Amino acid sequence: MHIDDIHNPVLAARLQHRIDRKTKPLGALGRLETLALQLGLILGSETPQLREAQVLVCAGDHGLAARGVSAYPSDVTWQMVENFLAGGAAVSVLARQHGLALTVVDCGVRHDFAPRPGLLSRKLGPGTADSAQGPAMSAAQCEQAIANGRAIVAQLPGNAVLLGEMGIGNTSAASLLLAALTGHPLADCVGAGTGLDEAGMARKRALLAQVLERHAGARAPLEALAAFGGFEIATLVGAVLQAAAERRVIVVDGFISSAAVLVATRLAPQVTQRCVFSHRSDECGHGLMLRHLGPDPQTPARALLDMGLRLGEGSGAVLAWPLLQSACAILAEMASFESAGVSDKDS
Numbered sequence: 001m002h003i004d005d006i007h008n009p010v011l012a013a014r015l016q017h018r019i020d021r022k023t024k025p026l027g028a029l030g031r032l033e034t035l036a037l038q039l040g041l042i043l044g045s046e047t048p049q050l051r052e053a054q055v056l057v058c059a060g061d062h063g064l065a066a067r068g069v070s071a072y073p074s075d076v077t078w079q080m081v082e083n084f085l086a087g088g089a090a091v092s093v094l095a096r097q098h099g100l101a102l103t104v105v106d107c108g109v110r111h112d113f114a115p116r117p118g119l120l121s122r123k124l125g126p127g128t129a130d131s132a133q134g135p136a137m138s139a140a141q142c143e144q145a146i147a148n149g150r151a152i153v154a155q156l157p158g159n160a161v162l163l164g165e166m167g168i169g170n171t172s173a174a175s176l177l178l179a180a181l182t183g184h185p186l187a188d189c190v191g192a193g194t195g196l197d198e199a200g201m202a203r204k205r206a207l208l209a210q211v212l213e214r215h216a217g218a219r220a221p222l223e224a225l226a227a228f229g230g231f232e233i234a235t236l237v238g239a240v241l242q243a244a245a246e247r248r249v250i251v252v253d254g255f256i257s258s259a260a261v262l263v264a265t266r267l268a269p270q271v272t273q274r275c276v277f278s279h280r281s282d283e284c285g286h287g288l289m290l291r292h293l294g295p296d297p298q299t300p301a302r303a304l305l306d307m308g309l310r311l312g313e314g315s316g317a318v319l320a321w322p323l324l325q326s327a328c329a330i331l332a333e334m335a336s337f338e339s340a341g342v343s344d345k346d347s
């Protein structure tokens with residue numbers, strides 16, 4: 001799939017000049033400056049404006065979860081979807097705080113939700129199949145989930161999406177995708193998820209090693225995605241691809257959302273140019289994942305925040321949102337040495 005290169009050297013030079021002429025020592029706004037440059041390039045403007053940003057939380061259940069790979073039971077997935085919609089989850093509170101619209105997508109949760117505003121149903125089944133026994137989803141389901149993610153984003157207003165997920169067991173799927181697509185040893189890709197103890201971690205590692213081995217032939221991006229799941233990750237892959245194709249700003253949450261970006265970059269490498277990685281998750285493997293998500297193979301992606309978060313559901317993306325707003329405000333409103341009559345260092 002082709003997604004164009006957003007790097008425009010003329011605009012990049014203009015943006016850098018604009019940033020450098022602001023009333024501050026050169027480079028003194030640190031990574032806010034890099035962020036401003038990136039947002040300017042994505043939105044194609046020296047004064048980019050974020051409009052009608054949308055939080056999209058994709059939810060799905062995982063067959064593998066029945067094998068004890070999570071500290072919490074699968075029912076938490078549907079219960080948390082109810083909590084998102086009732087406004088009581090972390091992401092609900094933070095989205096409300098920042099005035100961001102929140103949409104939850106049922107990509108395949110084992111529960112019948114009453115239809116209501118803020119909930120989209122794109123159910124592909126009552127959760128993925130157990131990847132220890134066969135592929136988590138069929139190739140057709142995988143394709144459908146990606147198409148769903150694309151169609152959902154295509155219908156959203158605005159020019160920025162903040163992507164999160166919910167799915168008990170989905171750190172297992174994300175770890176398997178990381179190992180399968182990068183070739184890193186599985187042990188470096190597996191973490192405690194919702195908080196497994198040492199015995200739980202030993203069980204998770206042993207099981208995931210078997211699952212990885214069982215699907216040893218699935219190393220191409222779509223094959224790996226179908227083998228390991230889940231429906232919510234595949235839907236996010238579609239969301240990322242569509243948002244990138246439309247040059248929306250993509251604010252990526254934690255480990256699982258990043259796994260969706262990893263799959264998407266294997267289909268269209270320029271995707272990462274549009275991605276802002278909101279935070280470095282405490283989940284073991286996220287640092288490694290970020291190394292594969294930089295703007296080019298030599299440069300690792302750097303997340304904005306490092307606060308020990310490991311929640312998912314888009315909470316980290318929403319927490320980082322004011323930094324993106326600040327980067328745009330600096331470009332638009334901060335005075336330059338010339339406009340404010342401040343002496344520069346060489347004058």
Ligand SMILES: O=C(O)c1ccc[n+]([C@@H]2O[C@H](COP(=O)([O-])O)[C@@H](O)[C@H]2O)c1
Pocket residue numbers: 069070071072165166167168169170171172192193194195253254255256257281282283286309310311312313
């Ligand atoms: O995004 C992260 O970095 C992250 C790290 C650990 C856990 N989670 C959340 O916890 C759930 C997955 O954890 P687990 O242990 O059930 O695989 C799922 O609902 C995720 O949203 C999320």
Ligand SMILES: Cc1cc2nc[nH]c2cc1C
Pocket residue numbers: 072076080165166167194311312313
């Ligand atoms: C309570 C709870 C909330 C979550 N939000 C995202 N993943 C989650 C996992 C659990 C267990």
